[in-house]
Amino acid sequence: xxxxxxxxxxxxxxxxxxxxxxxxxxxxxxxxxxxxxxxxxxxxxxxxxxxxxxxxxxxxxxxxxxxxxxxxxxxxxxxxxxxxxxxxxxxxxxxxxxxxxxxxxxxxxxxxxxxxxxxxxxxxxxxxxxxxxxxxxxxxxxxxxxxxxxxxxxxxxxxxxxxxxxxxxxxxxxxxxxxxxxxxxxxxxxxxxxxxxxxxxxxxxxxxxxxxxxxxx
Amino acid sequence: xxxxxxxxxxxxxxxxxxxxxxxxxxxxxxxxxxxxxxxxxxxxxxxxxxxxxxxxxxxxxxxxxxxxxxxxxxxxxxxxxxxxxxxxxxxxxxxxxxxxxxxxxxxxxxxxxxxxxxxxxxxxxxxxxxxxxxxxxxxxxxxxxxxxxxxxxxxxxxxxxxxxxxxxxxxxxxxxxxxxxxxxxxxxxxxxxxxxxxxxxxxxxxxxxxxxxxxxxxxxxxxxxxxxxx
Ligand SMILES: [Zn+2]
Numbered sequence: 001x002x003x004x005x006x007x008x009x010x011x012x013x014x015x016x017x018x019x020x021x022x023x024x025x026x027x028x029x030x031x032x033x034x035x036x037x038x039x040x041x042x043x044x045x046x047x048x049x050x051x052x053x054x055x056x057x058x059x060x061x062x063x064x065x066x067x068x069x070x071x072x073x074x075x076x077x078x079x080x081x082x083x084x085x086x087x088x089x090x091x092x093x094x095x096x097x098x099x100x101x102x103x104x105x106x107x108x109x110x111x112x113x114x115x116x117x118x119x120x121x122x123x124x125x126x127x128x129x130x131x132x133x134x135x136x137x138x139x140x141x142x143x144x145x146x147x148x149x150x151x152x153x154x155x156x157x158x159x160x161x162x163x164x165x166x167x168x169x170x171x172x173x174x175x176x177x178x179x180x181x182x183x184x185x186x187x188x189x190x191x192x193x194x195x196x197x198x199x200x201x202x203x204x205x206x207x208x209x210x211x212x213x214x215x216x217x
Numbered sequence: 218x219x220x221x222x223x224x225x226x227x228x229x230x231x232x233x234x235x236x237x238x239x240x241x242x243x244x245x246x247x248x249x250x251x252x253x254x255x256x257x258x259x260x261x262x263x264x265x266x267x268x269x270x271x272x273x274x275x276x277x278x279x280x281x282x283x284x285x286x287x288x289x290x291x292x293x294x295x296x297x298x299x300x301x302x303x304x305x306x307x308x309x310x311x312x313x314x315x316x317x318x319x320x321x322x323x324x325x326x327x328x329x330x331x332x333x334x335x336x337x338x339x340x341x342x343x344x345x346x347x348x349x350x351x352x353x354x355x356x357x358x359x360x361x362x363x364x365x366x367x368x369x370x371x372x373x374x375x376x377x378x379x380x381x382x383x384x385x386x387x388x389x390x391x392x393x394x395x396x397x398x399x400x401x402x403x404x405x406x407x408x409x410x411x412x413x414x415x416x417x418x419x420x421x422x423x424x425x426x427x428x429x430x431x432x433x434x435x436x437x438x439x440x441x442x443x444x445x446x447x
Binding site for chain 2: 005006007009010011014016041042044045046048049051052053054055118121122125
Protein backbone atom coordinates (compact mmCIF):
# COMPACT_ATOMS: atom_id res chain seq x y z
CA UNK A 1 0.00 0.00 0.00
CA UNK A 2 1.12 3.56 -0.70
CA UNK A 3 1.16 5.31 2.66
CA UNK A 4 1.02 9.09 2.97
CA UNK A 5 4.22 10.40 4.57
CA UNK A 6 4.41 11.89 8.09
CA UNK A 7 4.58 15.41 6.65
CA UNK A 8 1.18 14.92 5.06
CA UNK A 9 -0.20 13.61 8.33
CA UNK A 10 1.09 16.71 10.13
CA UNK A 11 -0.80 18.91 7.67
CA UNK A 12 -3.84 16.78 8.37
CA UNK A 13 -3.39 16.94 12.14
CA UNK A 14 -3.05 20.73 12.21
CA UNK A 15 -5.61 21.31 9.50
CA UNK A 16 -3.33 22.94 6.97
CA UNK A 17 -4.77 21.17 3.93
CA UNK A 18 -7.68 21.66 1.55
CA UNK A 19 -10.84 19.60 1.76
CA UNK A 20 -9.85 17.39 -1.18
CA UNK A 21 -6.57 16.32 0.43
CA UNK A 22 -8.34 15.87 3.74
CA UNK A 23 -10.92 13.57 2.15
CA UNK A 24 -8.27 11.42 0.49
CA UNK A 25 -6.27 11.07 3.73
CA UNK A 26 -9.42 10.24 5.61
CA UNK A 27 -10.24 7.56 3.06
CA UNK A 28 -6.78 6.06 3.54
CA UNK A 29 -7.33 5.89 7.29
CA UNK A 30 -10.38 3.70 6.78
CA UNK A 31 -8.30 1.06 5.01
CA UNK A 32 -4.92 1.31 6.75
CA UNK A 33 -4.63 0.34 10.42
CA UNK A 34 -0.91 1.23 10.45
CA UNK A 35 -1.47 4.85 9.52
CA UNK A 36 -4.51 5.01 11.80
CA UNK A 37 -2.34 3.82 14.69
CA UNK A 38 0.39 6.40 13.95
CA UNK A 39 -2.12 9.17 13.71
CA UNK A 40 -3.80 8.06 16.93
CA UNK A 41 -0.49 8.24 18.74
CA UNK A 42 0.24 11.74 17.41
CA UNK A 43 -3.23 12.91 18.33
CA UNK A 44 -2.85 11.61 21.88
CA UNK A 45 0.55 13.29 22.26
CA UNK A 46 -0.87 16.50 20.90
CA UNK A 47 -3.75 16.42 23.35
CA UNK A 48 -1.38 15.83 26.25
CA UNK A 49 0.69 18.88 25.34
CA UNK A 50 -2.14 21.11 26.54
CA UNK A 51 -1.55 19.92 30.11
CA UNK A 52 1.35 22.37 30.41
CA UNK A 53 -0.38 25.65 31.10
CA UNK A 54 1.42 28.91 31.77
CA UNK A 55 0.29 31.61 34.19
CA UNK A 56 -1.21 34.48 32.30
CA UNK A 57 0.13 37.39 34.34
CA UNK A 58 1.84 39.19 31.49
CA UNK A 59 -1.11 38.74 29.22
CA UNK A 60 -3.60 40.04 31.75
CA UNK A 61 -1.60 43.23 32.15
CA UNK A 62 -1.55 43.79 28.43
CA UNK A 63 -5.26 43.23 28.02
CA UNK A 64 -6.08 45.56 30.89
CA UNK A 65 -3.96 48.24 29.31
CA UNK A 66 -5.56 47.84 25.90
CA UNK A 67 -9.05 48.01 27.35
CA UNK A 68 -9.92 51.70 26.70
CA UNK A 69 -8.95 51.51 23.03
CA UNK A 70 -10.72 48.20 22.78
CA UNK A 71 -13.97 49.65 24.08
CA UNK A 72 -13.83 52.34 21.44
CA UNK A 73 -13.13 49.82 18.72
CA UNK A 74 -16.07 47.72 19.84
CA UNK A 75 -18.37 50.73 19.96
CA UNK A 76 -17.24 51.77 16.50
CA UNK A 77 -17.87 48.29 15.13
CA UNK A 78 -21.38 48.18 16.54
CA UNK A 79 -22.32 51.60 15.20
CA UNK A 80 -20.79 50.88 11.81
CA UNK A 81 -22.78 47.67 11.51
CA UNK A 82 -25.94 49.52 12.44
CA UNK A 83 -25.13 52.13 9.80
CA UNK A 84 -24.57 49.60 7.06
CA UNK A 85 -27.67 47.68 8.02
CA UNK A 86 -29.90 50.71 7.87
CA UNK A 87 -28.19 51.60 4.65
CA UNK A 88 -29.24 55.19 4.39
CA UNK A 89 -27.16 57.98 5.75
CA UNK A 90 -28.69 61.45 5.62
CA UNK A 91 -27.22 64.81 6.64
CA UNK A 92 -25.83 65.31 10.13
CA UNK A 93 -28.46 66.29 12.71
CA UNK A 94 -28.22 69.41 14.85
CA UNK A 95 -27.81 67.67 18.20
CA UNK A 96 -24.33 66.33 17.41
CA UNK A 97 -22.86 69.62 18.59
CA UNK A 98 -24.72 69.32 21.90
CA UNK A 99 -23.47 65.78 22.40
CA UNK A 100 -19.95 66.90 21.61
CA UNK A 101 -20.07 69.69 24.19
CA UNK A 102 -21.52 67.34 26.76
CA UNK A 103 -18.85 64.66 26.41
CA UNK A 104 -15.86 66.91 25.84
CA UNK A 105 -14.71 67.43 29.48
CA UNK A 106 -15.09 63.77 30.36
CA UNK A 107 -13.33 62.67 27.20
CA UNK A 108 -10.48 65.12 27.76
CA UNK A 109 -9.97 63.89 31.31
CA UNK A 110 -10.04 60.23 30.32
CA UNK A 111 -7.64 60.79 27.47
CA UNK A 112 -5.14 62.62 29.71
CA UNK A 113 -5.16 59.74 32.18
CA UNK A 114 -4.68 57.18 29.45
CA UNK A 115 -1.79 59.04 27.88
CA UNK A 116 -0.07 59.64 31.20
CA UNK A 117 -0.41 55.96 32.06
CA UNK A 118 0.91 54.89 28.69
CA UNK A 119 4.02 57.04 28.98
CA UNK A 120 4.70 56.05 32.56
CA UNK A 121 4.42 52.40 31.70
CA UNK A 122 6.76 52.71 28.75
CA UNK A 123 9.31 54.57 30.86
CA UNK A 124 9.01 52.17 33.77
CA UNK A 125 9.50 49.27 31.45
CA UNK A 126 12.63 50.81 30.07
CA UNK A 127 14.06 51.41 33.52
CA UNK A 128 13.27 47.86 34.59
CA UNK A 129 14.75 46.39 31.44
CA UNK A 130 17.89 48.42 31.84
CA UNK A 131 18.41 47.40 35.44
CA UNK A 132 17.39 43.78 35.15
CA UNK A 133 19.51 42.63 32.21
CA UNK A 134 22.92 41.55 33.38
CA UNK A 135 25.99 40.24 31.59
CA UNK A 136 28.58 41.88 29.39
CA UNK A 137 26.97 41.07 26.08
CA UNK A 138 23.52 42.19 27.11
CA UNK A 139 25.00 45.36 28.57
CA UNK A 140 26.58 46.27 25.26
CA UNK A 141 23.36 45.63 23.40
CA UNK A 142 21.39 47.61 25.91
CA UNK A 143 23.66 50.63 25.91
CA UNK A 144 22.24 51.91 22.65
CA UNK A 145 18.69 51.19 23.63
CA UNK A 146 19.07 52.69 27.08
CA UNK A 147 20.77 55.84 25.88
CA UNK A 148 17.89 56.94 23.74
CA UNK A 149 15.37 56.37 26.48
CA UNK A 150 17.49 57.83 29.26
CA UNK A 151 18.18 60.91 27.22
CA UNK A 152 14.48 61.44 26.72
CA UNK A 153 13.63 60.58 30.27
CA UNK A 154 16.07 62.79 32.12
CA UNK A 155 17.54 65.50 29.87
CA UNK A 156 14.42 66.16 27.81
CA UNK A 157 11.77 65.93 30.43
CA UNK A 158 10.17 69.15 29.29
CA UNK A 159 10.23 68.02 25.68
CA UNK A 160 8.28 64.95 26.67
CA UNK A 161 5.78 67.05 28.54
CA UNK A 162 5.16 69.23 25.52
CA UNK A 163 5.12 66.23 23.19
CA UNK A 164 2.62 64.61 25.51
CA UNK A 165 0.50 67.69 25.34
CA UNK A 166 0.73 67.87 21.56
CA UNK A 167 -0.01 64.19 21.17
CA UNK A 168 -2.88 64.59 23.57
CA UNK A 169 -4.42 67.35 21.51
CA UNK A 170 -3.89 65.43 18.32
CA UNK A 171 -5.45 62.29 19.64
CA UNK A 172 -8.18 64.28 21.28
CA UNK A 173 -9.04 65.76 17.90
CA UNK A 174 -9.08 62.24 16.44
CA UNK A 175 -11.33 61.06 19.22
CA UNK A 176 -13.68 63.97 18.67
CA UNK A 177 -13.96 63.41 14.95
CA UNK A 178 -14.46 59.72 15.55
CA UNK A 179 -17.12 60.44 18.14
CA UNK A 180 -18.82 62.83 15.77
CA UNK A 181 -18.87 60.22 13.02
CA UNK A 182 -20.25 57.64 15.37
CA UNK A 183 -22.98 59.99 16.53
CA UNK A 184 -23.89 60.78 12.96
CA UNK A 185 -24.05 57.14 12.01
CA UNK A 186 -26.01 56.25 15.12
CA UNK A 187 -28.62 58.97 14.60
CA UNK A 188 -28.88 58.24 10.91
CA UNK A 189 -29.18 54.56 11.59
CA UNK A 190 -32.09 55.38 13.85
CA UNK A 191 -33.69 57.40 11.05
CA UNK A 192 -33.03 54.47 8.74
CA UNK A 193 -34.76 52.07 11.10
CA UNK A 194 -37.78 54.30 11.28
CA UNK A 195 -38.05 54.68 7.52
CA UNK A 196 -37.63 50.92 7.10
CA UNK A 197 -40.29 50.37 9.70
CA UNK A 198 -42.58 52.76 7.80
CA UNK A 199 -41.92 50.87 4.58
CA UNK A 200 -42.71 47.57 6.26
CA UNK A 201 -46.01 48.94 7.54
CA UNK A 202 -46.89 50.12 4.02
CA UNK A 203 -45.84 46.77 2.61
CA UNK A 204 -48.02 45.05 5.17
CA UNK A 205 -50.98 47.10 3.98
CA UNK A 206 -50.41 46.01 0.38
CA UNK A 207 -49.92 42.35 1.19
CA UNK A 208 -53.03 40.15 1.07
CA UNK A 209 -53.74 39.04 4.61
CA UNK A 210 -51.75 41.95 5.96
CA UNK A 211 -48.71 39.91 6.96
CA UNK A 212 -45.46 40.94 5.28
CA UNK A 213 -43.65 37.71 6.12
CA UNK A 214 -46.48 35.20 5.53
CA UNK A 215 -45.46 32.22 3.40
CA UNK A 216 -47.30 31.56 0.11
CA UNK A 217 -49.61 28.62 0.31
CA UNK B 218 -27.86 49.11 -0.36
CA UNK B 219 -24.67 51.13 -0.35
CA UNK B 220 -23.81 53.63 2.37
CA UNK B 221 -23.73 57.23 1.27
CA UNK B 222 -20.06 58.12 1.69
CA UNK B 223 -20.51 61.76 0.69
CA UNK B 224 -22.67 62.70 3.61
CA UNK B 225 -21.59 60.27 6.24
CA UNK B 226 -18.38 58.45 7.06
CA UNK B 227 -15.94 59.29 4.29
CA UNK B 228 -13.23 56.75 3.35
CA UNK B 229 -10.49 59.16 4.50
CA UNK B 230 -12.15 59.46 7.86
CA UNK B 231 -12.54 55.75 8.03
CA UNK B 232 -8.84 55.30 7.32
CA UNK B 233 -7.98 57.82 10.04
CA UNK B 234 -10.22 55.92 12.42
CA UNK B 235 -8.46 52.67 11.61
CA UNK B 236 -5.00 54.10 11.98
CA UNK B 237 -6.02 55.43 15.36
CA UNK B 238 -6.50 51.89 16.58
CA UNK B 239 -3.90 49.91 14.71
CA UNK B 240 -0.62 50.46 13.03
CA UNK B 241 0.90 47.25 11.76
CA UNK B 242 3.97 45.70 13.39
CA UNK B 243 5.90 46.46 10.22
CA UNK B 244 4.89 50.12 10.28
CA UNK B 245 5.82 50.38 13.94
CA UNK B 246 9.19 48.72 13.34
CA UNK B 247 9.82 51.03 10.41
CA UNK B 248 9.26 54.01 12.72
CA UNK B 249 11.65 52.52 15.25
CA UNK B 250 14.20 51.99 12.52
CA UNK B 251 13.94 55.38 10.85
CA UNK B 252 12.98 57.70 13.70
CA UNK B 253 13.88 55.81 16.87
CA UNK B 254 10.23 56.27 17.74
CA UNK B 255 9.78 55.24 21.38
CA UNK B 256 6.01 55.11 21.24
CA UNK B 257 6.17 52.69 18.30
CA UNK B 258 8.74 50.60 20.13
CA UNK B 259 6.62 50.57 23.28
CA UNK B 260 3.70 49.38 21.19
CA UNK B 261 5.72 46.50 19.72
CA UNK B 262 6.81 45.51 23.22
CA UNK B 263 3.26 45.64 24.48
CA UNK B 264 1.97 43.52 21.62
CA UNK B 265 4.67 40.90 21.67
CA UNK B 266 6.05 40.55 25.19
CA UNK B 267 3.41 37.96 26.11
CA UNK B 268 4.05 35.59 23.18
CA UNK B 269 7.83 36.00 23.45
CA UNK B 270 7.80 35.30 27.17
CA UNK B 271 5.72 32.17 26.58
CA UNK B 272 8.11 31.01 23.88
CA UNK B 273 11.13 31.53 26.16
CA UNK B 274 9.42 29.72 29.03
CA UNK B 275 8.60 26.72 26.85
CA UNK B 276 12.05 26.65 25.28
CA UNK B 277 14.01 26.89 28.55
CA UNK B 278 11.48 25.43 30.98
CA UNK B 279 12.25 28.33 33.31
CA UNK B 280 9.69 31.11 33.74
CA UNK B 281 12.02 33.46 35.61
CA UNK B 282 14.83 33.18 33.10
CA UNK B 283 12.23 33.67 30.39
CA UNK B 284 11.46 37.14 31.75
CA UNK B 285 15.10 38.14 31.35
CA UNK B 286 15.28 36.56 27.92
CA UNK B 287 12.20 38.51 26.85
CA UNK B 288 13.84 41.77 27.88
CA UNK B 289 17.03 40.75 26.12
CA UNK B 290 15.02 39.99 23.00
CA UNK B 291 13.56 43.49 22.87
CA UNK B 292 16.90 45.06 23.73
CA UNK B 293 18.34 43.19 20.76
CA UNK B 294 15.45 44.23 18.51
CA UNK B 295 16.27 47.84 19.30
CA UNK B 296 20.02 47.39 19.02
CA UNK B 297 19.67 45.62 15.66
CA UNK B 298 16.89 47.82 14.35
CA UNK B 299 18.95 48.76 11.27
CA UNK B 300 19.18 45.07 10.30
CA UNK B 301 15.43 44.69 10.01
CA UNK B 302 14.30 44.27 6.40
CA UNK B 303 11.10 46.28 5.92
CA UNK B 304 9.79 43.86 3.27
CA UNK B 305 9.91 40.99 5.79
CA UNK B 306 7.33 40.19 8.40
CA UNK B 307 8.25 41.69 11.76
CA UNK B 308 7.10 38.69 13.77
CA UNK B 309 9.29 36.28 11.76
CA UNK B 310 12.33 38.35 12.62
CA UNK B 311 11.28 38.70 16.25
CA UNK B 312 10.66 34.96 16.77
CA UNK B 313 14.06 34.25 15.26
CA UNK B 314 15.86 36.65 17.60
CA UNK B 315 14.10 35.20 20.65
CA UNK B 316 14.81 31.61 19.58
CA UNK B 317 18.49 32.36 19.06
CA UNK B 318 18.70 33.82 22.56
CA UNK B 319 16.92 30.79 24.00
CA UNK B 320 19.37 28.46 22.26
CA UNK B 321 22.38 30.49 23.46
CA UNK B 322 21.00 30.36 26.97
CA UNK B 323 20.41 26.62 26.73
CA UNK B 324 23.95 25.94 25.56
CA UNK B 325 25.42 28.19 28.23
CA UNK B 326 23.54 26.31 30.91
CA UNK B 327 24.59 22.95 29.54
CA UNK B 328 28.22 24.00 29.50
CA UNK B 329 27.98 25.14 33.09
CA UNK B 330 26.27 21.87 34.03
CA UNK B 331 23.83 23.99 35.91
CA UNK B 332 21.11 21.99 34.29
CA UNK B 333 21.75 19.21 31.83
CA UNK B 334 19.44 18.44 28.99
CA UNK B 335 18.59 15.02 30.26
CA UNK B 336 18.42 15.79 33.94
CA UNK B 337 15.74 18.44 33.71
CA UNK B 338 13.35 16.27 31.85
CA UNK B 339 14.13 13.10 33.74
CA UNK B 340 13.89 14.77 37.12
CA UNK B 341 10.48 16.16 36.40
CA UNK B 342 9.27 12.93 34.85
CA UNK B 343 10.78 10.82 37.61
CA UNK B 344 9.17 12.78 40.40
CA UNK B 345 5.75 12.39 38.84
CA UNK B 346 6.34 8.73 38.04
CA UNK B 347 7.47 8.08 41.60
CA UNK B 348 4.21 9.42 42.86
CA UNK B 349 2.30 7.29 40.41
CA UNK B 350 4.01 4.03 41.11
CA UNK B 351 4.36 4.51 44.87
CA UNK B 352 0.76 3.78 45.51
CA UNK B 353 -2.23 2.33 43.72
CA UNK B 354 -4.39 5.25 42.66
CA UNK B 355 -7.89 5.36 44.05
CA UNK B 356 -10.55 5.10 41.32
CA UNK B 357 -11.58 8.73 41.51
CA UNK B 358 -8.05 10.05 41.75
CA UNK B 359 -6.97 11.88 38.63
CA UNK B 360 -3.47 12.99 37.83
CA UNK B 361 -3.32 16.52 39.13
CA UNK B 362 -3.13 19.25 36.47
CA UNK B 363 0.17 20.56 37.79
CA UNK B 364 1.74 17.12 37.76
CA UNK B 365 0.64 16.57 34.20
CA UNK B 366 2.05 19.97 33.28
CA UNK B 367 5.39 19.13 34.91
CA UNK B 368 5.52 15.86 33.04
CA UNK B 369 4.93 17.56 29.70
CA UNK B 370 7.48 20.26 30.50
CA UNK B 371 10.04 17.61 31.39
CA UNK B 372 9.38 15.65 28.22
CA UNK B 373 9.62 18.76 26.02
CA UNK B 374 13.04 19.60 27.47
CA UNK B 375 14.30 16.21 26.35
CA UNK B 376 13.64 17.01 22.69
CA UNK B 377 16.43 18.43 20.53
CA UNK B 378 16.14 22.23 20.36
CA UNK B 379 15.33 22.18 16.65
CA UNK B 380 12.36 19.91 17.29
CA UNK B 381 11.24 21.69 20.45
CA UNK B 382 11.19 25.01 18.59
CA UNK B 383 8.93 23.58 15.86
CA UNK B 384 6.58 21.99 18.37
CA UNK B 385 6.32 25.10 20.54
CA UNK B 386 5.70 27.45 17.60
CA UNK B 387 3.17 25.17 15.91
CA UNK B 388 1.31 23.81 18.88
CA UNK B 389 1.44 26.50 21.54
CA UNK B 390 1.86 29.65 19.47
CA UNK B 391 -0.23 28.45 16.54
CA UNK B 392 2.09 29.46 13.71
CA UNK B 393 1.55 27.80 10.34
CA UNK B 394 4.23 25.37 9.14
CA UNK B 395 5.04 27.86 6.38
CA UNK B 396 5.70 30.62 8.93
CA UNK B 397 7.86 28.35 11.05
CA UNK B 398 9.87 27.48 7.96
CA UNK B 399 10.51 31.21 7.45
CA UNK B 400 11.55 31.71 11.09
CA UNK B 401 13.96 28.77 11.08
CA UNK B 402 15.00 29.29 7.46
CA UNK B 403 14.47 25.64 6.51
CA UNK B 404 12.12 24.01 3.95
CA UNK B 405 8.50 23.54 5.02
CA UNK B 406 8.84 19.76 4.57
CA UNK B 407 11.66 19.72 7.11
CA UNK B 408 9.48 21.56 9.60
CA UNK B 409 6.70 19.01 9.18
CA UNK B 410 8.97 16.00 9.51
CA UNK B 411 10.52 17.51 12.64
CA UNK B 412 7.03 18.00 13.99
CA UNK B 413 6.17 14.35 13.36
CA UNK B 414 9.40 13.22 15.05
CA UNK B 415 8.75 15.53 17.99
CA UNK B 416 5.22 14.19 18.48
CA UNK B 417 6.44 10.59 18.24
CA UNK B 418 9.07 11.28 20.89
CA UNK B 419 6.55 13.08 23.09
CA UNK B 420 4.19 10.16 22.75
CA UNK B 421 6.90 7.77 23.96
CA UNK B 422 7.88 10.02 26.84
CA UNK B 423 4.31 10.61 27.91
CA UNK B 424 3.25 6.97 27.65
CA UNK B 425 3.31 6.56 31.43
CA UNK B 426 0.89 9.44 31.74
CA UNK B 427 -1.29 8.06 28.96
CA UNK B 428 -1.23 4.61 30.47
CA UNK B 429 -2.28 5.97 33.80
CA UNK B 430 -5.14 7.89 32.25
CA UNK B 431 -6.31 4.84 30.35
CA UNK B 432 -6.27 2.75 33.51
CA UNK B 433 -8.21 5.40 35.31
CA UNK B 434 -10.78 5.66 32.53
CA UNK B 435 -11.30 1.91 32.51
CA UNK B 436 -11.92 1.95 36.24
CA UNK B 437 -14.36 4.81 35.98
CA UNK B 438 -16.26 2.99 33.27
CA UNK B 439 -16.76 0.02 35.56
CA UNK B 440 -18.28 2.17 38.26
CA UNK B 441 -22.07 1.97 38.42
CA UNK B 442 -22.82 5.63 37.78
CA UNK B 443 -19.52 7.46 37.55
CA UNK B 444 -19.02 11.15 38.02
CA UNK B 445 -17.37 13.07 35.26
CA UNK B 446 -13.59 12.92 35.16
CA UNK B 447 -11.35 14.91 32.94
ZN1 LIG C 1 -1.14 3.72 5.50
